[in-house]
Amino acid sequence: MAAGSCKIPGNPDIAGVGVRIAIYVQTLLCFFPAFWALFDGKVSQGELDAAENQATTNLVLAFAILISSIVQAQTLGLTNYHASIVLNMSWLNNTNAFIYFLLYIQHKSQPGIRGRVAPTWRAWAQHVRELVVSVVHRGTASSNQTSAGSNAELGQMKGADTTSIRSGTGRTQTEDLQGHDDYARAGAKLLVKRFVLLLGSLHLSLMAGLGLWLWSNIWAFGKGQDTANDCAAKHALLAILGKHVPFASEALRIISLAIYAVFLVPGVNLLLPIIVFLGFYHLHQVVPIPKVAGSEGTPDSYIHRSRFWFGICRASNTIVQRWAILPPCIGLLFLLAINLVFIIDIELALKQNAGLQGGNEAEWGFGQILAMLLLFMPLRDLAETILARRMKQRQKDLDMGLGGAINAKDRSMVQTWIARGANPNANFEGEISAVRMACNHEDWNVTRILLEAGADPNIEDGNRRDPSGRYASAARSYKIDSDNKDCLRLLNQVEKGSLDPVKALVQAANNGYGAAFKVFLGFLGIKLGEKESFLEALSGTGINVNAGNTDGIASPAAAVTKAQEFETVILKLLLAAPGIDVNAPNTDGFTTLSLAARKGHQAIVKLLLAAPSIDVNAADTSGRTPLSFGAEKGHEAVVKLLLAAPGIDVNAPNTRGQTTLSFAAEGGHEAVVELLLAAPGIAVNAPDTNGRTPLRLAAEWGHEAVVKLLLAAPGIDVNVPNTNGWTPLIFAARYGYEAVAKLLLAAPGIDVNLPDPDGRTPLIIAARYGYEAVVKLLLAAPGIDVNAADTSGWTALTWAAFKGKEAIVQDLCAVPEIIVDVAEVKRHLENPPEGMDWMYAASKDKQDKCVRILKEFVGSKGGGDQDGSEGGEPSGGQRDDP
Incomplete structure (x- = not known):
């Protein structure tokens, strides 16, 4: 059959210019909001939500094209030639899911975010597993099995406070069941909303199914199109990377079958693209950060340099300033290049085969007009992105003005900026809130203005915020609004004389209203040595000073969890209260001293150690002592204080046999290890229940400096194996720690x-x-x-x-x-x-x-x-x- 004697029936609903333009524009438009979101170096929650909405919309349309093509192939007939065009367009449509994933990685890996996930394959595999487990096991989010990362994520979705994620005492059975249901629903919502990849994976599987059907036998594809299929197989040419390849090429058929087979299984088909994207982050971590260009040389030397040089320097410096967003940008450029290749290949194939196609290919029918109308949605998304960006910048300018007015202690300007729309709960540099900034300046008038404007009275920054700096849900906003009104009620009652100021001070402390507490301290002029009235009010309120209530501030343990602006004051007052039990644990079994040591609060540890009845070795339910917590976190000053405490047990093991020295060695805390090795009676070879000694742990994690310190310790056993029979030298050999191996080989007695x-x-x-x-x-x-x-x-x-x-x-x-x-x-x-x-x-x-x-x-x-x-x-x- 000659090329001129056969025709491929036109299909304007598949290959029409209107359909093609709609898909091309829709695909390319999704890159603009993505690059825009990355421009400021951070991907906010709002920008991520916008990407999710856009990806979902486009993927639903992509499913419609695929499903309609499959139905058409089985009923009215779809030629093999047009099926190949559908497949190329389907690759374009799936771009949205990959763009969303890149933005999601960037959002979750940003420093300071709650539930941060490191941009590595292993960390993300664990993250996904925890999210799935949180849905399968309905109560997981309120148990100890769920990690902080997934808990925070679920809490963010549910609109809950960080403290509300943990199930504490005082809850009824009905409330617990309700909490479990809420978390199950939140987890399910998270899997759907945060994992557009699930939708993209199903689309890839459906596309792969069509691809395998087509390439298994291009002559027999579809129903009633044998003549057209034969014509396309004999004469049509496809474009692959700009080169024309015969449609019936056996090599093309084998390669296509292999590719579509890889992308057939849902979930598995996302592994390859995800690994590629995470690979960009891996390369970003190992590549050294470049220096700012043009920083060397004298000013006179710059005069003789060309404009081209300054252009290169400017471009280079722009890259350096936005180095953190380089991986997702490379990923987006990589996706953009692939999409452009697909677009060019589709157009080249259509141009090459124009003589084979029917004359009605260019007719404008219902399908083409509908495709063009559907461009409204991506255009709408782009407009919303631009508008949101402008509003975000305006809000940023207003908040910066408010911060300047607070720092200047200018009461009238604070009122002016708030009247213009500045956020009284804005966070400034160093993640410090507006009300905390005012409290730090001890400006009670400005603090009162902020509270009246709706500021969060709890001055502990980030306590109820999502990483984007805005309130994540109506439930969270309601909690802040409720606390704000309650705090103002206390202030008004004191001003009217209906509430004793000291009792108001106690209530503010009990509810955690840091802003009100500082206002009352300033109002009353309470000094640390003048606490009799406070203690009298404290005992008269009926508050149990030893209550293990993690939501209040009555007990010493709870005081440690509150804002550091007033925790020391509270603790001093509480320690002087009659009947105080300084060793009382909270609901998790942590004593006040353990909490302070874990958080590294040196001043609080010093106060607690001065208490006559303090138990420096009081352990929690897992056998962990305050010293082990301080050592594990590397808090050198805290460890030094604890080691100087009378009766300290430097070798107290937890229930798994790990000693303080083991925790410090495993964490690679050189200064803490050095302090512990100088302590009398330190057991340098103490193994845990798995036979892991401090030296073995340091060697396993490649902590060269710690290994060096331990090898110099008297009585160190360099050959002691764990329960699996692995020595420190075997671990150094297994993980390629050259420096550690060199130290071990130089140790006396090494086998x-x-x-x-x-x-x-x-x-x-x-x-x-x-x-x-x-x-x-x-x-x-x-x-x-x-x-x-x-x-x-x-x-x-x-x-x-x-x-x-x-x-x-x-x-x-x-x-x-x-x-x-x-x-x-x-x-x-x-x-x-x-x-x-x-x-x-x-x-x-x-x-x-x-x-x-x-x-x-x-x-x-x-x-x-x-x-x-x-x-x-x-x-x-x-x-x-x-």
């Missing part, structure tokens, strides 16, 4: 050949995982057994060849004592044992290269036949130790 239960020595493990630098250190160690074999009979040489590590094979061959049996190595490589350890072999080509190195080595030593199968003895020798 360089001590194996694990599988017979694997540090040298075998280093060779197996390909850490050449560690291998070289081990080979230079006195007494190293280069020929030691594990329980499977595999030596370091065999493992290096199995993993294709040519450099390590050469290093091992350079040791005089090495015994090389090429035939034995080949036998192991060709017949590895069953099990996970042997699942990740190098390619046959790499293994063969290693074997060739061994043959050449045997030949150079005169070892007979180089394949080791006959003649000669295995190469090797014996070195005399000095």
Whole structure:
């Protein structure tokens, strides 16, 4: 059949110019709000919501195109040629889901965000798992099993306060059940709203199903289109990266089937693109931050430089200033390039095959007009983004003006900025709120103005805010509004004389109204030494000063959880209250001292240690002491105070046997470890229930400075293994910690050949995982057994060849004592044992290269036949130790 004698029936609803323009514009428009959201270096919650709405809308339309094409192929008939165009357009439509994911990664990885997720594949896999678990297990969000990250995320979705996420005492059974239902619903909403990827994954699967149907047999595709399909198969050309490829190309068919097979399974089809995007973040972390261009040289030298140079410097400096948003920007540019390639390929294919297509291809029918009308939605989204941006900038200017007026203590200007629309709950540099700024200046008039404008009386910044700085829900706003009115009621009652000022002070403290507390302190002129009236009021209110209520501030433990602006004052007053129990734990079993040590509140720890009845070793339900909390967090000043306390137990273990020194060593807190090692009676080799010593933990995490300190400690055991039989040196070899391995090898009494239960020595493990630098250190160690074999009979040489590590094979061959049996190595490589350890072999080509190195080595030593199968003895020798 000649090309001119066959025609492909026109299908304007699929390939019409109106449909194409609509899809092209819709796809490209979604990039503008994304780049705009990244322009200021942060992706706010509002910008993320806008991206979610846009992605959902576009994906629903994408589903409509795919489903209608599949239905048409089974009923009225859809040609194979038009099906290929639908598939190319479907790739474009799925761009929205990927753009949303890039913005979501940036939003969740921003510093200071509640529930921050590191931009790594492992962290995101854990994040998704926790969100799924929160839905499957209805009560997970109120239990200890859910992490802080997912709890915060669920609380943000539900509109709850941070403290309301934790289920405390005093709740009825009905309230607990209601809370479980709320979190189940919040989790389900989160999976739908925050994971547009689910919709995108289903779209990819549907698209892959159509692709497999088409490319399994392009001649038999669809119903009643055999003639058209035959014409397209014989004469049509498709464009791939700008080059024309025959539609019936077998190579094209195989590649297409492979690609669509990869994207067929829901969920799994997102792994490849997600890994690519997270790869941009990984590269961003390892690449050093560039310096500002043009910072060197003298002013006179700049005069002779061209405008081009200044243009380059300006562009470079712009990149440096926005370095944090480089990964998502690269991801967006990558997606944009792919989309442009698809658009160009579609147009080139249509132009090349214009002679084969029917004359009605350009007719404007219902489908094309509808497609053009649907452009209204992305255009609307773009307009909303621009408008929201302008409003956001205006609000930012108003809030900055308010901050300046508060700093200047200008009461009239504060009132003016609030009247213009400034947010009384705005956060300024350092994440300090407006009311806290006023309290810091002890400007009671400005504080009162802010409260009357609706400011949050709780001056603990970020306590009820989402990361974007705005209130996330009506429930949260209601809580702040309620507290604000309650706080103002106290102020009004004091002014009218209907409430005793000291009793109002107690109520403000009990409710956590930091702003009111500071106003009352200033109003009453209470000094730290004049507390009799406060204590009298405290005892007269009936408040239980030892109550473990984490929402109030009556108990010492609760005082530590409140804003640092007044917590020390409260604590001093409470410690002097009659009947106070300074060791009373809260509902989680934490004592006041433990909370203060964990938070690093040095002043509070000092106050508590001065209390006559303080128990410095009081442990929580898991056996954790205040000293272990301070050491774990690296609070050097707190640890120093606790170590000086009489009766301190420096070796008190928790229920898992971990000591304070273990916590400090695992965290890599060098200064704290040094303090602990100087303490009398410190147990440097104390193992936990898993046999992990401080040295083993420091070695496992690669904390070089801590390892160095521990090795210098008297009585240190450098060879003690954990319950799995792994020594510190094995851990250094396993993870390639060269500096740690060097320190361990220089330690007196080190056993360089001590194996694990599988017979694997540090040298075998280093060779197996390909850490050449560690291998070289081990080979230079006195007494190293280069020929030691594990329980499977595999030596370091065999493992290096199995993993294709040519450099390590050469290093091992350079040791005089090495015994090389090429035939034995080949036998192991060709017949590895069953099990996970042997699942990740190098390619046959790499293994063969290693074997060739061994043959050449045997030949150079005169070892007979180089394949080791006959003649000669295995190469090797014996070195005399000095």
